[in-house]
Amino acid sequence: xxxxxxxxxxxxxxxxxxxxxxxxxxxxxxxxxxxxxxxxxxxxxxxxxxxxxxxxxxxxxxxxxxxxxxxxxxxxxxxxxxxxxxxxxxxxxxxxxxxxxxxxxxxxxxxxxxxxxxxxxxxxxxxxxxxxxxxxxxxxxxxxxxxxxxxxxxxxxxxxxxxxxxxxxxxxxxxxxxxxxxxxxxxxxxxxxxxxxxxxxxxxxxxxxxxxxxxxxxxxxxxxxxxxxxxxxxxxxxxxxxxxxxxxxxxxxxxxxxxxxxxxxxxxxxxxxxxxxxxxxxxxxxxxxxxxxxxxxxxxxxxxxxxxxxxxxxxxxxx
Amino acid sequence: xxxxxxxxxxxxxxxxxxxxxxxxxxxxxxxxxxxxxxxxxxxxxxxxxxxxxxxxxxxxxxxxxxxxxxxxxxxxxxxxxxxxxxxxxxxxxxxxxxxxxxxxxxxxxxxxxxxxxxxxxxxxxxxxxxxxxxxxxxxxxxxxxxxxxxxxxxxxxxxxxxxxxxxxxxxxxxxxxxxxxxxxxxxxxxxxxxxxxxxxxxxxxxxxxxxxxxxxxxxxxxxxxxxxxxxxxxxxxxxxxxxxxxxxxxxxxxxxxxxxxxxxxxxxxxxxx
Numbered sequence: 001x002x003x004x005x006x007x008x009x010x011x012x013x014x015x016x017x018x019x020x021x022x023x024x025x026x027x028x029x030x031x032x033x034x035x036x037x038x039x040x041x042x043x044x045x046x047x048x049x050x051x052x053x054x055x056x057x058x059x060x061x062x063x064x065x066x067x068x069x070x071x072x073x074x075x076x077x078x079x080x081x082x083x084x085x086x087x088x089x090x091x092x093x094x095x096x097x098x099x100x101x102x103x104x105x106x107x108x109x110x111x112x113x114x115x116x117x118x119x120x121x122x123x124x125x126x127x128x129x130x131x132x133x134x135x136x137x138x139x140x141x142x143x144x145x146x147x148x149x150x151x152x153x154x155x156x157x158x159x160x161x162x163x164x165x166x167x168x169x170x171x172x173x174x175x176x177x178x179x180x181x182x183x184x185x186x187x188x189x190x191x192x193x194x195x196x197x198x199x200x201x202x203x204x205x206x207x208x209x210x211x212x213x214x215x216x217x218x219x220x221x222x223x224x225x226x227x228x229x230x231x232x233x234x235x236x237x238x239x240x241x242x243x244x245x246x247x248x249x250x251x252x253x254x255x256x257x258x259x260x261x262x263x264x265x266x267x268x269x270x271x272x273x274x275x276x277x278x279x280x281x282x283x284x285x286x287x288x289x290x291x292x293x294x295x296x297x298x299x300x301x302x303x304x305x306x307x308x309x310x311x312x313x314x315x316x317x318x319x
Numbered sequence: 320x321x322x323x324x325x326x327x328x329x330x331x332x333x334x335x336x337x338x339x340x341x342x343x344x345x346x347x348x349x350x351x352x353x354x355x356x357x358x359x360x361x362x363x364x365x366x367x368x369x370x371x372x373x374x375x376x377x378x379x380x381x382x383x384x385x386x387x388x389x390x391x392x393x394x395x396x397x398x399x400x401x402x403x404x405x406x407x408x409x410x411x412x413x414x415x416x417x418x419x420x421x422x423x424x425x426x427x428x429x430x431x432x433x434x435x436x437x438x439x440x441x442x443x444x445x446x447x448x449x450x451x452x453x454x455x456x457x458x459x460x461x462x463x464x465x466x467x468x469x470x471x472x473x474x475x476x477x478x479x480x481x482x483x484x485x486x487x488x489x490x491x492x493x494x495x496x497x498x499x500x501x502x503x504x505x506x507x508x509x510x511x512x513x514x515x516x517x518x519x520x521x522x523x524x525x526x527x528x529x530x531x532x533x534x535x536x537x538x539x540x541x542x543x544x545x546x547x548x549x550x551x552x553x554x555x556x557x558x559x560x561x562x563x564x565x566x567x568x569x570x571x572x573x574x575x576x577x578x579x580x581x582x583x584x585x586x587x588x589x590x591x592x
Contacts, residue, residue, distance in 0.1 A: 019429070019432045022429050022432070023429070023432050023433050026429065026430070026433060026438075027433070027441055030438070030441045030442050030445070031441060031442075031444060031445050141570070141573060142566075142570065144573075145517065145566055145569035145570045145573050146562075146565070146566045146569065147521045147524050147525050147528075147541075147565060148525070149524075149525065149528050149541075149544060149562075150544075150562035150565060150566055153544065153548065153551060153558055153559065153562060154559065154562065156551060157551050157554075157556060157558075157559060161551060161552060161553075161554050162554065252434075255434065256434040256435075256436050256437065259436060259437070259440075260436075260525060260528070260529070263528075263529060264548075274437075274440060275440065275529050275530075275531070277444070278440045278441075278443055278444040278529075278531055279530055279531060281444055281445070282444070283444055283445065286440065286441055286444040287441070290433075290437050290438075290440065290441040293434065293437045294432070294433045294434065294437060297432070297433070297434050297437075298432050301432070
């Protein structure tokens with residue numbers, strides 16, 4: 001790899017670290033420096049002044065914000081997020097288990113949706129402005145217009161409740177075999193696939209169409225190659241970089257979709273953990289979970305950019 | 320001049336008018352009171368209760384109509400907030416340029432590195448939930464997206480000759496933003512308005528569905544899904560009614576937005592050609 005390319009990648013990595021730090025500041029500030037007292041918010045309006053004073057002490061709210069932030073950040077980097085306010089459980093331990101579950105779910109959704117989206121995107125380009133293309137466009141308009149939980153419940157109602165093909169609740173634990181686990185997460189995976197498929201299809205279609213307008217595609221067509229050969233041999237290799245970018249961005253989108261889908265199917269992952277503790281106003285847990293979601297999102301975006309840099313042939317040979 | 324409206328946009332407009340009149344005239348249309356228990360739990364559809372009853376025996380149609388009111392009100396108010404703030408900030412940033420533009424744009428970039436839903440959840444864990452707070456929170460978070468679009472549009476307009484002319488004749492920043500750039504940036508922004516509105520409807524529905532948005536005694540479509548979701552397992556489709564309503568509203572706004580977008584782009588093409 002040429003030096004200036006490595007330099008570009010290092011630059012992007014440094015920006016990523018900076019963004020991670022800044023987002024941790026935002027999440028911390030969002031929960032700490034908002035109007036109103038955190039201890040008051042946790043305990044509610046009816047709390048006695050003593051109880052509030054005790055909780056303030058316990059949460060370390062009497063220290064200045066900067067030192068609290070640094071303490072929290074250094075703890076978080078080492079995997080120590082402190083204890084939950086509601087039940088005193090170690091947050092790091094609860095998260096590591098749930099994070100695994102969430103990644104398991106997201107991984108299978110990605111494994112199914114990525115090839116499917118690229119295939120459908122290719123078909124849409126191949127039959128541009130004919131009925132397959134229109135069908136793909138209409139489908140993506142419909143899924144973009146519908147919130148995740150609607151797709152989730154429609155599937156649950158018809159597939160799990162009416163047809164009884166799969167359970168409506170996705171319980172998962174260590175004693176289950178892989179097949180049992182897969183059967184258990186089938187429905188959430190299908191829903192997540194639907195959620196990201198539309199975006200991915202549209203963006204893949206746009207990326208390939210963009211390449212199709214290049215002069216070398218015209219040359220290939222004039223050579224008399226079949227339309228399919230033009231797409232697979234000439235357009236696809238050149239659209240790999242934009243497509244990888246599309247995939248990464250949608251995986252980042254998946255991270256957010258997973259929150260809602262986990263709540264629908266009562267799946268023991270990070271999303272449900274976050275939502276539960278927002279309702280309980282358990283701020284240390286919300287901070288920890290929020291930081292992890294934001295980090296995954298930022299890292300995936302960074303990966304998309306770096307792959308884009310490495311895959312761009314124009315950057316490989318400096319002028 | 321006659322205007323030809325395509326069928327899809329016409330359907331979208333009709334549906335939108337239907338939903339908005341539901342929202343405005345909710346107390347006049349709704350057959351029962353919003354919290355009135357009028358029957359058994361999850362009664363099926365009947366002449367008395369067109370959509371059946373909900374999880375504690377309230378008329379589902381009534382709940383849906385009041386839900387439309389809350390959903391549409393919150394989404395509209397948040398859209399207006401994000402639009403006004405985002406556009407004004409973006410246009411001012413472009414016109415003032417220099418470090419103002421730089422600082423604002425980087426700050427917006429920073430906010431956008433955290434997924435909107437996650438950010439909203441973090442904030443909602445601390446602040447008390449009320450309709451006003453929801454509107455402000457959603458509006459502020461979405462300001463980032465409006466800002467980006469408006470800035471991109473305004474950068475192009477800012478270098479036009481007529482803006483330069485206004486500067487040379489000594490107009491102030493306010494004049495340039497409001498009288499020179501804003502009117503010319505409006506048409507692409509209006510098309511975006513529809514998409515932002517849908518996003519707000521989906522956003523508030525999701526928050527309410529998670530139990531972190533609209534709280535009783537008020538209700539919105541997301542909250543109705545939440546209240547009735549247990550019924551689904553027993554084969555009672557009450558929770559699907561608001562789901563269908565959200566989807567219908569979103570699709571009809573999309574159809575109208577598509578039409579506006581096509582109209583404004585063809586307008587631009589005509590002028591440049």
